[in-house]
Amino acid sequence: MRPIRLLVPGNIRHSSGGNVYNARLVAGLEELGAEVDVISVDGSWPDASADERRRLGIFLGTREPDEGPGQAVLIVDGLVAVGAPDELEYAAKAGRQIWVLVHMPVLESSGPAALEDEANALRAATGVICTSTSAASVLTKRGLPQAQVVLPGVDPAPRAAGSAPPHLAVVAALLPNKDQVLTVEALARIQDLEWTASFVGSDQADPGYAREVRAAIAANGLQERVRLEGELTGEALEVEWARTNLTLLVSRTEAFGMAVTESLAHGIPVLVREGTGAVEALGTAGQAADDGGPRLPGATLPLPAGGNESPDRLAGSLRQWLTDQQVRESWRKTALDARSRLPDWSITARKMLGIMAGTE
Template sequence: MGEPQPLNQSLYFVLPHDRHLPSGGNVYNEQLMAALRRYGQDVEIMEFSHYRKAILRDQAGFYAVDSLFVEDMKPLLNHNPQRAFSFFILHHLQSLFPPADLDAEQYFETYEKEVLNFFQGFLLTSEYSKKYLLDRGIKAPLMVVEPALSSSVQPAIALNYPLKTLMVANVIERKGILAFLQALSTQVKEEDEFKLHIIGRTDMEPAYYEACLKLVETSELSNKVYFLGEMSHENTLKQYAQHHLFISAARMETFGMAIQEAKAYGLPLLLCKGGNTEQHLTKRGGMLCPNIFKLAGNFIELCRNDALMRELWQSAKAEKNTTNRYTWDQAAAHFLKLFSDFYI
């Protein structure tokens, strides 16, 4: 197969103002755009206000719209442009983790389906997301381009105690951090040897972060759990090699880029079941827990059972050495082929 050819029109990525801040979606967009440019594709970032004008004028081009703009799309739904081709980048939908008082299916039908039906295609990060849309009657072509790894992997530190444990997640309810800390606080003892470092933004849901902080400060977790705040993606990648274990308490992941990165560094994975999470895990490389309480219990067991932790550690390292590397250039090539097959 020959090298993929760039598209015959400009490709506009319609992205949020906070696209420079750390999140899986922002990293995905940035890395895919950079790789597409390396293939000679004309790629530009567009503000949503400019995209709105492009739709109203039916300005020719390919427009990739980030999933954060579901609500902003609603005034445009009565338009039917012929030359402005729009596709949707699905990083997350609110129906995947709806408000507590709303049913997920009802939320999708009421607030999202009409918006999604506007788009002529979808760029998805996982087969899980593809199935989610197919099950809900979305008919447009669905392109799955999984995230790649963003750097060469450095050797991890030796396994010793206190156990250095890492979570990479913005401090929001969907990531399950407060529930995990609550469950952990009921099971931890002063003599348990671990340090849990949480990397992620703390400004997105301030009240939620304050509740997490208060719990840590008023429990046995006070000298064991540390919020490190947001870090650049580059600095976050360096942290994997400085830890022994990775935990995700997320209740929903459409892909799980931090999990993918931790696995590539050879860290054992302790994961809560939800969305695409389990696709990252083999029986040897970690544990998949059915709920938050079990996640906390398994973590405490690993802290107290050195033989079990070392077995998991060695299995994760062995798995890391057999993993094929997948690059962003490969991801971009796959995208260009899929796009050409579907639309050109």
């Protein structure tokens, strides 16, 4: 088994889905006997400077001779790769085996130059591995011949007891894409019902947006009912999961949404935005209903951008869940049933090794 060198962005310091995936992948690979060297590459990725890209080239081994069987296999986080297409091309010409691990494709709104950099970087790679089917689909629609999919795993977790009144949680860094302001606006429309809510995630990833979220909470008089808990880990995070009855992930774009499967591991149903990769996460352990359709541990909602339609629609779904005991019990039962069917991280690591060995 050849050693593996994983290059990850050094500028993403909050607990992002990509960081969690990378860390759990490394642990899984090492448990299978792989030798893994993780290198945190400094730089403002994907918009790195020329010096930062040159430093990446050294890590890629563009100046090293190909040492054959002992040469490390390189896995480059997609956020780094798309910022340095030339360096990946040089490394490929030097005979390096390079796999690009894509957590989230470049957004269309990033512009033609960014999309071209992505295309060039991925063409230079030995292969492309995506962490969701939705990410792979985007890349193949853009012309990539093939993209493998290695879904995230999830750790077994204790069953959440929930709270009375019901407690809602949004587990994501405070970022515009995660749309916590939309959730605040929806909660403002159901103040006549009993509930509490918390936002669990870094408020340092985008301090400006974090201020917007705080301002929305204050403007709607929700300070006593909605708490910003910051980034939680370990026992503190488990305490939060234990008191939660429903999780929301209404990101505008989402490749997968590991918070969804983490919620299901605790037996907590989830509301997600339709048309995002979070729908795949919600259906990971879903069952067929009596009519043959999917029976999801929660619901998917169409939430268009702008106007009052989305807050009204989200508020309406929350109101139904809070007031209809049958809906609440059905979602809870399906979430509890899903716990035994969630994939673990050993499956993720084994598939990754299989792809790099050419057996998948």
